[in-house]
Amino acid sequence: MSRWIIALIIFSVVIFAVEFYAFQALKAITKNKLIKGIWIISAIAIYAYFLYVLYITPRSAGQTNTFQLAAGFMLTFLIPKLFLVVIMFGEDVFRVFRKGYSWVSPGVTADFESRRIFIAKIALGLAAIPFASFIYGIVQGRYNYKVLKYQLTFNDLPEAFDGFKITQISDIHSGSFTSKEKIQYGVDLINQQETDLMLFTGDLVNNMATEMDDWIDMFKTLDAPYGKFSVLGNHDYGDYVEWDSAEDKVKNFQAVKDIHPKIGFDLLLDEHRYIEKDGQRLALIGVENWGKGFNQAGDLQKASANVSKEDFKILMTHDPSHWEYQVKADDFNYHLTLSGHTHGLQMGIEIPGWFKWSPSQYIYKQWAGLYQEFGRYINVNRGFGYHAFPGRVGIWPEVTVIELKKGVKNS
Numbered sequence: 544m545s546r547w548i549i550a551l552i553i554f555s556v557v558i559f560a561v562e563f564y565a566f567q568a569l570k571a572i573t574k575n576k577l578i579k580g581i582w583i584i585s586a587i588a589i590y591a592y593f594l595y596v597l598y599i600t601p602r603s604a605g606q607t608n609t610f611q612l613a614a615g616f617m618l619t620f621l622i623p624k625l626f627l628v629v630i631m632f633g634e635d636v637f638r639v640f641r642k643g644y645s646w647v648s649p650g651v652t653a654d655f656e657s658r659r660i661f662i663a664k665i666a667l668g669l670a671a672i673p674f675a676s677f678i679y680g681i682v683q684g685r686y687n688y689k690v691l692k693y694q695l696t697f698n699d700l701p702e703a704f705d706g707f708k709i710t711q712i713s714d715i716h717s718g719s720f721t722s723k724e725k726i727q728y729g730v731d732l733i734n735q736q737e738t739d740l741m742l743f744t745g746d747l748v749n750n751m752a753t754e755m756d757d758w759i760d761m762f763k764t765l766d767a768p769y770g771k772f773s774v775l776g777n778h779d780y781g782d783y784v785e786w787d788s789a790e791d792k793v794k795n796f797q798a799v800k801d802i803h804p805k806i807g808f809d810l811l812l813d814e815h816r817y818i819e820k821d822g823q824r825l826a827l828i829g830v831e832n833w834g835k836g837f838n839q840a841g842d843l844q845k846a847s848a849n850v851s852k853e854d855f856k857i858l859m860t861h862d863p864s865h866w867e868y869q870v871k872a873d874d875f876n877y878h879l880t881l882s883g884h885t886h887g888l889q890m891g892i893e894i895p896g897w898f899k900w901s902p903s904q905y906i907y908k909q910w911a912g913l914y915q916e917f918g919r920y921i922n923v924n925r926g927f928g929y930h931a932f933p934g935r936v937g938i939w940p941e942v943t944v945i946e947l948k949k950g951v952k953n954s
Contacts, residue, residue, distance in 0.1 A: 558621070562586055565624035568631050571663035586620065593617045602785035605750040608721055611933040618932060619677040623670035630666035634659060673936075680890070680934030686725040687939045688732050688927075693913055695920055697878055698950040700855055701823035705949035708738035710767065712942060713861075713883025714746040714776065714926030718754030719933065723761070729927060729940065730761055736944050740818060741767035743808055744883045745776025745832065745861035749930060750784045752798030763806040769818055773808040774829040775800070776861040776884060777837045778930070811859065813846040826854040828877070833869070834862030834884065843869060852876065863909040866921045879945070880921040887911040887925045887938035901938055911938065 569582055596613040638659075712733060720726050733741075748754040755762075765771060779799045786792040803810035811829025818825050828850065833841030841860060850856065856877050858870060863882040870877050887910060891901025903910040913922050925941040 558590060561621065561624055561628055564631060565627040568627045568663040568666050571660050572667065589616055589620050603787070605718070605784040606931060608719065608933070611719060611931060614931065615677075615681050615933040619674065619681065622677065623672075623674040626670040626673060627666045630662065630669065634662045676936045677934065680932075680936035682934075684935040684937075685889075685929045685933065685940065686722070686729065687935065688729045688942060689939045690732065690736065690942045690944060691912075692944045692946070693922065694946045694948055695879065696948040696950040697855065699853075699878075700947055700949045701820075701825060702949055703821035703823035704825055704855070704947050707740070707820070707947045708736075709740045709742060709857075709945045709947070710736050710738040710942065711742050711744060711881050711922065711924050711945065712927050713744040713881075713924035714886060714928055714930070715743070715762075716746055716749055716778070716926070716928035716930045717758045718749035718751065719929050720758065723757075726758070727761060729942075730765065733942050734764070734766055736942065738767060738944055740769045740827075741765060741771040742827075742857075742859055742881055743771070743773040744859050744881050744924060745774050746778045746883065746926075746928075746930075747773075747776070747802060748799060749778055750781050750795075752795050752802060755799075755802050759802065759805050765807065769820070770816075771808045772816065772827055772829060772859070773803050773810050774859045774861055775810070775812070775831050775840075777832045777834060780832065780838055780840075782838060811846070813842045815846055815848075815850055824854070826850045826856045827859070828856060829859040830865070832861050833865040835864035835868060837862060841865065843873075847875065857881065863907055863921060863923045867908050871916050871919055871921070876919065878919060879947075880919070881924070881943075882909075882921060883924045883926055885910045885923060885925075886930065889926075889929055889932055889934065889938055890936040891938045893937055 566579075566582065569579060573579070593613045593616070596610050600607055600610050710733060779796070781792050781795045781799070786795070800810055800812075809816065811827070813830050815826055815828040818827055828843075828846050830841035830843055830846045832838045833843075843858075843860075843865075847856075852875055856875075856879075858877040858880045860866065860870070860880060860882055862884045866880045866882060870880055885903050885907050887901050888903035891899070891903065893899045899911065901910065907923075909921055909923050911923050911925050913920060922943055922945065924943050925938055927940050927942070929935060929940070
């Protein structure tokens with residue numbers, strides 16, 4: 544039996560269990576056959592459509608927009624039902640203990656049925672929140688671009704770069720785009736920041752260079768007076784689709800790299816450049832993808848060759864796990880690292896300055912926003928585009944603006 548059949552069987556059993564248990568909440572509050580019929584038919588239709596799209600989508604096509612939409616609908620209906628399952632299961636556990644207690648205490652009675660109806664109504668009301676959020680995330684959330692601004696102070700920043708501003712974008716994932724109007728709005732928003740330097744930290748496409756064909760003219764309008772520089776992300780290597788031959792994969796990878804100069808970006812492949820201003824300079828270092836559990840093509844030492852330890856250094860590396868495992872404690876002192884990759888899982892809860900949560904945090908120690916250790920910083924950009932799930936819920940697409948400030952050395 545192939546692993547795909549085993550995975551499908553496990554998936555089917557889990558889905559059936561979730562759906563069966565969630566349906567109990569509906570049955571508790573209504574006996575209307577029409578409502579229950581709509582519930583069952585819609586669930587069957589959504590899972591059948593997902594499996595159909597999964598069946599007809601060849602591995603050579605990767606995650607098409609149709610596949611992402613089918614997956615998005617499935618998650619939109621499935622995740623709220625998980626809320627129902629958790630709440631109703633908790634109620635059942637309570638009932639078991641309460642019933643057992645009533646057996647040993649004859650004087651204790653309880654109206655279990657009315658309590659179950661009440662809990663079911665609460666569960667359905669709470670489940671409506673993620674359901675509405677996912678609908679919004681697909682319709683509008685994936686285009687809800689946010690500009691996040693940071694001011695970072697370094698004592699050893701060259702004086703000429705005091706007030707120097709950098710725009711960081713990441714994870715474009717052009718193969719997921721469907722609306723030119725919305726993407727144009729995002730590109731215009733990037734240009735409106737009017738910063739000095741523009742840096743792109745990888746994942747231009749989902750898999751194939753051709754995904755960028757309709758977007759080159761738009762993205763080449765991005766502008767920054769001190770230049771535009773980029774690195775590769777894990778998706779740019781074409782590792783997530785089946786190719787007819789090894790040569791086709793190599794050709795695609797080269798085509799992806801060739802897109803960067805077409806949109807005006809200097810692609811750094813384990814290389815560095817010096818950004819000069821008023822006779823002073825900072826080192827910009829860019830590595831190929833290096834990620835824990837992912838492609839580890841990046842060579843930090845090669846990229847930093849001929850860079851002085853005393854130079855002020857900005858490192859571009861797509862995956863923040865690189866910073867965690869190789870960069871942050873390196874005494875070569877990479878002052879500021881810029882990454883992306885996580886997307887913040889495209890779903891979570893953020894209340895700026897107070898609360899931030901996403902399932903992504905259980906995978907990555909640095910998963911969204913600014914972090915500092917050893918006097919060094921990393922910014923993990925939440926991404927410009929989206930992938931797999933065609934939406935964003937609570938974790939919005941991001942344009943980062945970082946202003947460098949010169950600190951005063953202690954005497």
